Amino acid sequence: MTDLSLPPDLDIENSPHYLRALVGMADQRTVVADAAIYNDNGIKLVEKGTRIDSRLYDRLVQHKLREPIDRHLSIENPVDVPALLAACQALIEEETLPHMLAEALGASARLLAPLRSLPLPASMACKLTVMRDQRPELFQHSLQMMTVAIFLGIKSGLAERECSTLAAAALLHDLGVLHMDPAWSDPDHKVVGAQRKHLVAHPISAMLMIRDTQAYPRAAEVAVLEHHERMDGSGYPRALAGADITPMGRILLLAEVVAAFYEKYDDMPAQRLSLVLRLNHRKFPAALVAFILPLLQEEVARESALMPLGNDAPRQIELLAEAFACWDQLKAGLPADTAARAGAGSAFGFADSRLGALQKALIEAGSHPRHLGELMAQLQGDAIGLAEVALVGREALWQLQSILNACHRRWPQLSDRATPADAAVADWCDWALRKL
Template identity: 55%
Template sequence: MSASESSPDGTAAQQRPEDNSHYLRAVTDMADHCQVMTQEALYTDRGIKLVDKDVRVDSALYDRLVRYKLRGHIDDHLAVQDMVGVPALVHEATAQCEQDTLAYLLVHTLDGMAVERLLAPVRSLVLPHALAFKLTVMREQHHSLYVHSVRMMLVSIYLGLKSGMNERECVHLAAAALLHDIGTLHLDPIWHDSSTRVTGAGRKELMAHPVTAALIVQAQNVYPRSVAQAILEHHECMDGSGYPRGLQGEQISPMGQILLVAEVASAFFEKYANEAAAQRLSLTLRMSHRKFPAALVACLLPALNIRAVQASLHVTSAQVHDLIELLSQTFADWQARSDALAPALLAEGSGQACAFVTQRLATLQKTLFEAGSHPRQQAEALAYLEGDEQGLAELALLGREALWQLQSIIDATHSRWPRLQGGGEGEGDQAVAQWGAAVAQRMGQAALAQGS
């Protein structure tokens, strides 16, 4: 499909995103430790030559590049030594199959434990120069993101195979998974710092990265439309709580559904590498069953139950009690604040942040009750689990998962209503802002207590 026909979401076509200052900085910084050469001269959009052909690029060129609008895209004009290609991707994927916990699970639950079944679609990938260059920038400047992209590709291929996709479909699926995060190369570097948490209006930039990535991939004109579509959808959720478009159920394409599950699976094994990642992910998929496609969850859950990779989590009954208390206080706090608001503000369809929070918390509490993990149920269970390490660990995991979902509600609220950062407009916004601040304070205190 031509990039001029339509964008991945079916709206009017947009141009391939320009090389912004963040991406140009990553490219020129890479050039300080990798040999990057101009394949042809670089010109401004007005025809002024900036750099000759066959010139070595380095970070000193950044100021000149960022000052002018370039003719074309820089990826098309540069070549880098040891550029990422299919052999490099196969090498990284093979290494993960041998050493990575999540890939180990996948391989050992495939028929015959055949690693080649996961690698075959990777060997058949088509990788245009511009995308290979971007992947090289990712590998050199944001290596953990490169490793994540390959991991996500392996999980997606696994789910595709388990879902009955044929080899050709799995090749397209592999391309979508591998390239799903190239849009983040155009983000402020703060997003690549795992120790920094950006909330409120700043999250809007992050929420645009699937669109950026989809447009970059679509502009190459080498993949079917389904690839860009899936990339656009990799942060959607089946219940409509995802982004960038809030799609629900079958509005999300089959490949998009695979990518959204693969994204969550990969993220959990990266974030909780030494903290019972398999158990945490299993709990999340089962507790948040409205968010994820049931058939794909059914494909993945058996892999998470291999005891050889299940870690022990050591917690005390006091720590579990504190988690339960934090959840109880959070729900009670919002109930008290919402009771003081006019019913019209909380009505569904009012467009108010307070109505959104009320509806999302109601859904969360219903999910927790169904899973037997609501704070009230946990408090009752805790009385019978003194000295039961496994039981306490399961309660702790359930509590932490509920806290993660609470944080996602707060993040989604601030993303939709950036004005909340400044306190908002009116009593409804103020209630949400104050509640969110109180939750953050309690979570911070709880983290300090857990670490002490």
Template identity: 45%
Template sequence: MNLPTTGDSETPLDPSALSNDAHYLRAVTAMAESQVVVAESAIYSESGIKLLDKGVRIDSRLYERLIQHRLAGEVDDQLSTSDAVDIHCIAAQVQRLSDSTMLGRQLAQWLGDRHPRLVQVVQHMKWPQRASFKMTVMRHQLPQLFEHSVLMMMVAVSLALQEEMSQDDCAELAAAALLHDIGMLYMPPGWENVQHKLTLNERKQLAVHSITAMLVVQSTQAYSRRAEDAVLEHHERLDGSGYPGHTKGDAISLWGRILMLAEVVSAFYGKFSDMPAQRLSLVLRMNHNRFDHRLTQHVHALLSHEQPADSAQPLALAHSSAQVRQVVAMLAAVMQHWAVCKRKFPEKWQTLASGRAGVYVDLRMQALEKSLAESGSHPRQQADWLKMFEEDPSSMAELVLINKEALWQAESCVQTCMRRWPQLLQPSDVLAEALNDWLVNCRSVFGKEVAGVPAAQVVEATENLSQN
């Protein structure tokens, strides 16, 4: 295992740094404000200074005392907490998520009679104190990441069952999956806020979180080298475009390939509430060189359980390539009109009377474009998905669904804007005039029948969008 390095001295790249990391200690003491955390033994500094007596209850006020010293030993081994994330807790989470989440229900349907084996694998898993304590901190401080990790583990084990792995291997892979993002506890608070712009130092820390997670797994001394490597590799890609080592092809282990794919599946379902299966399927088809082909086929089988009986293949047959282009052309036209509209905005437009309307539309359009780009269905990616259609005609259905949903969101934005700011229909300044032009142009686009959009307009709209 070749361990990548970083010039960022604050990023823990060796096991001895884990127990003294400022961000992790803050997370532990913050958890202790609402959950009982007690020193099971006296805590000392490396120089022999007693910092805490045995039996002392931890709280956030102790953070400053702990951070001023280099601690002797791993702090997790010296603390106990109520309601810890133990084997029983994880098994209960698997049962709950199988019933309460879209991805959990799909996994249950896909596995069928084998679904109970998910819980059996968890019950067979090695789960030392350090792993339990750290996951307890994650559940308390980063609950969404905790749920993502459990769902990711469920996907990973499901893929391992498809590969007919032994129960012992499945159990160790399950532990690696649960701990794959534990390095996030060593990140500065607020990184998960989408509005927060990461600093260069924070970006470096985020980029090496898989290294930190691997060191945590290593420090437990409970798992094999395969588990350590899999955690380290969970953001790598077969074409070398991943991180932290830009590892390629056969150099990435099977366990690492499973975790990288399970991570993507869980992340998509966590991010998209609308058509996650279709979005993910499209992304996997367009990035087939980044993931293991055999494992990806398993995922496509899983995703098919999300669709109603008359969806994927019948829908693909019902749409020609020209009709797909027409749907995309309408969406491209809306985006092109917005790009033209923004070029007319005056300086400091946000402060004008119509500024709130402009900010609202701008944020909605940015989010829409980002969502389309992430699913590989942005009009600018036309060359990519046309090539994909030639290789896999069934993917046409997914593109149609996603772009129709995007058109609905754009139309909803227009309707909301007109309802909340009716004064835009009688503009009184340059900004309002530009917004009114966009609204008029969009209504014209939405008023056209999809089948009536000429092929020439398809090319023109997507080419103009690319130039913008």
């Protein structure tokens, strides 16, 4: 997706998933309509002063509302700036990553200062309150990512006003997820092919909601739109690269990854993150990564006494070798001028360049499958070395999955196998879908 259009079945103003979460929140705390709620034909659905709860869901979900419902609600104990400050202070005291960032700045006050001037109109406060009550893991992620973004902003020399804009963008970056089916947050729910359209659209949804408030600078809107882009052009929704990504967008895309690693992994998050940032140096902004890597070194040393993660390395090496061999075999069966005829913007050009880049990165890291067998023999008894080999394997397999997902997303017609080049990519994707 290269434009800013939403899938036709995704309506951010009348999302049944968001409405379900909102009335679920209203069952737990007092939520009152402070103005009447109408459908787009002018029919009054809810009187002013009505207590909102889940009994209203069926009535509301059947109508297209004239205005977003969260513009007209009064909420007991909403998320506001004091609540955000308290939640972030607790995060700094309880979680490794925010604590590490605050220590690096000398005090938690520096990390929290940009929040004090953060705009929070009623509709945004409502969405954040829904997130806090109904999707607490998403709320915690937004807070943790915000602390990383503020840290990177301060280290980059941004003024406090700019850091406040950055904090708002980080806090609100995943609002679009509230409008997605919650089942998609289940790690066992595999989203591929056309089903990925809502996932890919969530930065657009969040950007449009932020724009609609007219409370935030354009820089915040654009940064939210860019928080899943990558410096090498492999991100989404617009596949921007390098200088096309704004400075705040670069901060958000790195902050998203840093926060996600500490949330996803209880074992050795610093070593995993350090490895991913080094192995994927083309994907992330080097100047910002340079602020993060030194902080991870002390954590890596502390983690080194943990149990090694090398037990699954042999199978990972085998899968990587099979993936690259499968692609080489499929390419060998094509005419010699296939790459030139297909073009860099084709599915074939994309798959070939991404698999080639992955192999190059593994070679640079001394971790290509053809090197790892010998390396594994040399590392027997070296727990840290075995752990890193396993982490390299896991990251490389994750990148293979990303290539598969991107092929399905960008070229849904691949299964038609209209050309020999398309057939080769489709065959590789079929292999990867079975194996990964």
